[in-house]
Amino acid sequence: MKIGVSLIPVIPGKIGGMEQYVRNLLSYSTNAKDGHTWYLFLAAHNFHTFQAQGNVQKVMIMQNASIDQQLHRWIQGLRLDLWFCPLLVLQPADVTIPSVINIPDIQHEYYPQFFEPNILKWRLTNYRSSAQRSNAVLTLSEYSRQTILHKFQLPPQKVHTIHLDASKEFALPFDAAQSERVLQKYQLTPGYGFYPANTWHHKNHLNLLKALVLLRDNHGLRIPMVFTGSSQEAHESVMAYISQNQLWDQIKWLSYVPQNEMPYLYRHAGFLCFPSLFEGFGIPLVEAMRAQIPIISSNCGSIPEVVGDASLLFDPIRPDDIAAKLSAIQQPEIREDLIAKGNAQAKRFSWEKCARDTLAVFRSVARK
Structure with missing residues (x-):
């Protein structure tokens, strides 16, 4: 053919x-x-x-x-x-x-x-x-x-x-030298929350940022986050919110990252947060499972189908619900349970x- x-x-x-x-x-x-x-x-x-x-x-x-x-x-x-x-x-x-x-x-x-x-x-x-x-x-x-x-x-x-x-890079053997290069290149401290997404409106960056402000201002909890992705229609409003709410001290924005570096950004992350309002699939969800990090995510669109029971789900239009799951994912027993469920769920793909x-x-x- x-x-x-x-x-x-x-x-x-x-x-x-x-x-x-x-x-x-x-x-x-x-x-x-x-x-x-x-x-x-x-x-x-x-x-x-x-x-x-x-x-x-x-x-x-x-x-x-x-x-x-x-x-x-x-x-x-x-x-x-x-x-x-x-x-x-x-x-x-x-x-x-x-x-x-x-x-x-x-x-x-x-x-x-x-x-x-x-x-x-x-x-x-x-x-x-x-x-x-x-x-x-x-x-x-x-x-x-x-x-x-x-x-x-x-x-x-x-x-x-x-x-x-997940992309084929996630199936490659772990390269310790590359892992260290990625940490040094982006000046990262392991354990951050991770959200790889272009700044389209449906990716819902603003409600995630509002949740970070709630945790900081009401509970004194400053969760570091790393974002990747190219600038799209919502980018200006996202950048403005970060500046207006003085969030730059707990956020790194890396823009586009080469695909061969992405597995190491996941591996050094403490968790994936995926607050999207609408997804046809959501490859980062499977990437997180392959990298063996826990997931918190939106309960919308195809996301529950992809994650199964391997994520703490939240209502993406409620920053307080996102904040509650951001707080919960810090608990070691919850993290370990989600990682184990993610390993099982990943076998579907x-x-x-x-x-x-x-x-x-x-x-x-x-x-x-």
């Missing part, structure tokens, strides 16, 4: 967990000795970050010309059997061969206020139509699957839940299974 993959929307370091999804899925899928040939359709901003090898070829799409026309010509010229758009929508929308898309979540249907008017309009215009036009829709959790079925009125057999895993299940959907679609 000749498989085309549209990767033009991948902006390295800027799209969070979905970039990890794309790179890990391709890494595990293209290594399989099953005779498939993969064609990665890329643009100048990401062409150098993907590798061509053996059964994987790269195609450069010029962005100063009609992208859809170029894609149509390549799809026909290469005689592709399947077209895969792993990032949200179908492009070209009128592709003439069997197609599969991945919609991680439909947050805009539930929190339209988090989106700029032009982005909201684009999502409302393209998500539903892409789901209807494609032959199959992949999503990352049963929670997302049910919301997509409900909002888009699709037949149940068309939408497939395929869980993700595997990139090999993700790749295998994805290819099964591809085969079923290509045969129709």
Whole structure:
């Protein structure tokens, strides 16, 4: 089978967990000795970050010309059997061969206020139509699957839940020298709380910060926190809150961190705090399990499905509830219990299974 993959929307370091999804899925899928040939359709901003090898070829799409026309010509010229758009929508929308898309979540249907008017309009215009036009829709959790079925009125057999895993860096052997380098580079003291998330509105940084203020002002408890992630729409308000409430003495903001350093930021953390309001999956949850640190997290979206009983859950719109769980996670017996449960829960997730299940959907679609 000749498989085309549209990767033009991948902006390295800027799209969070979905970039990890794309790179890990391709890494595990293209290594399989099953005779498939993969064609990665890329643009100048990401062409150098993907590798061509053996059964994987790269195609450069010029962005100063009609992208859809170029894609149509390549799809026909290469005689592709399947077209895969792993990032949200179908492009070209009128592709003439069997197609599969991945919609991680439909947050805009539930929190339209988090989106700029032009982005909201684009999502409302393209998500539903892409789901209807494609032959199959992949999503990352049963929670997302049910919301997509409900909002888009699709037949149940068309939408497939395929869980993700932590990035492959979390499976590498521990490197003591690298571990020490990361500590020194970022001047970290082990035991901090950790939250890796771009500053999108739904990541809910502000309520976590309000919880830190409650603990400091009402209980004299100063919990150090480390944040990573690129600047997005909520960044200015988050930075302003930190400054106005004099939180910089207990916070480090590291912005973008290379993926090979992330396992060590987790390993040195005392816990993961994940207060997101809406998630299609939440890769950091599995990363924390792999790194064997305890989790406190929101009770919203797919998060309870992913963590099982391996997290203390809180109401993410209540800073007092977040504060209570931040306080509770300091207790050694609670931490040990959550780590043990996380080890068990992590066994549910595997990139090999993700790749295998994805290819099964591809085969079923290509045969129709």
